[in-house]
Amino acid sequence: MTGKDQRRRARKAKRLRDSYRPDVSEMSLARVAKRLRAGISIWLEDPTQGPPTAVLDDHLDPAAVTTTLMAWLAGSREHITAEQARDAVNWLSDTMGIDTADLTYAAGLIGHPDAPDVTFNEGVERHGGALEFTLYMILLSGALVATVAAGDTEWLRQFDLK
Numbered sequence: 485m486t487g488k489d490q491r492r493r494a495r496k497a498k499r500l501r502d503s504y505r506p507d508v509s510e511m512s513l514a515r516v517a518k519r520l521r522a523g524i525s526i527w528l529e530d531p532t533q534g535p536p537t538a539v540l541d542d543h544l545d546p547a548a549v550t551t552t553l554m555a556w557l558a559g560s561r562e563h564i565t566a567e568q569a570r571d572a573v574n575w576l577s578d579t580m581g582i583d584t585a586d587l588t589y590a591a592g593l594i595g596h597p598d599a600p601d602v603t604f605n606e607g608v609e610r611h612g613g614a615l616e617f618t619l620y621m622i623l624l625s626g627a628l629v630a631t632v633a634a635g636d637t638e639w640l641r642q643f644d645l646k
Contacts, residue, residue, distance in 0.1 A: 512545055512548045513548050513551065513552055513644070513645055514644070515544075515548075516544050516545065516548040516549055516551075516552050517552045517640070517641070517644050519544060520536075520549065520552060520553070520622070520625070520640075521637040521638070521640055521641070522637075523536030523622075524536055524622065524625060524626045524629055524637050524640075525637045527626055528626060528629060528630055528635055528637075531579045531580065531626075531630070532579065532580070534580070535580075535619060535622055535623050535626070536622060536626070537619065540615065540618065540619070540622075546614070546618075549618060550604065550614070550618060550621075551645065552644070552645070553618065553621040553622065553625060554593075554604060554621070555643055555644065555645045556625050556628075556640050556643045556644075557593040557594050557621060557624060557625065558593065558643075559642070559643030560594055560628055560632075560640075560643055561593065561594045561595040563642075564594065564595065564628070564632055566595060566596070566597040568628075568631065568632050569591055569594045569595050569596040569597070570596060570597065570598075571631045571632075572591065572594065572624060572627035572628050572630075572631050572632070573587045573588055573591045573596060573627070575627050575630055575631050576623055576624075576627045580623075582623070586611070586620070587620070587623075587624075589602065589607075589610055590602065590607055590611070590617070590620040590621070590623075590624060591624060593607070593621070593624065594624060594628065604617070607620065607621075625640060628640075
């Protein structure tokens with residue numbers, strides 16, 4: 485192989501490396517769901533310590549995190565009552581002192597009766613960014629586990645994407 489061929493191959497390999505975008509594969513989603521459930525479980529041992537933000541810093545694919553949380557919240561919306569959605573918001577407000585208006589808006593994802601239907605993009609815009617709104621989705625997921633599932637994070641597994 486000539487030097488010219490080697491340089492061409494090296495440039496092509498670099499372009500491929502630079503253009504790599506992680507996919508949201510089933511394995512990635514399963515790993516993310518497991519990590520999120522573990523983070524929520526640890527948080528629920530002492531909810532006053534604050535939400536499990538360490539999960540967001542865990543080198544997880546952000547698209548997989550968002551996809552998993554949206555699946556959990558949209559799936560739970562079909563399985564909970566409006567009163568249970570309200571209980572989840574009240575639990576978060578009472579436990580963590582978070583503004584009820586912000587929580588209620590985000591709780592549109594789970595069918596809160598006082599909230600508009602919310603899309604991910606609308607939530608991101610309202611809460612100031614994807615990271616901030618993702619945190620609200622984690623909080624809501626944890627609140628549902630605390631109030632609907634008696635603290636059992638495995639309850640969320642039924643809403644995992646398959």
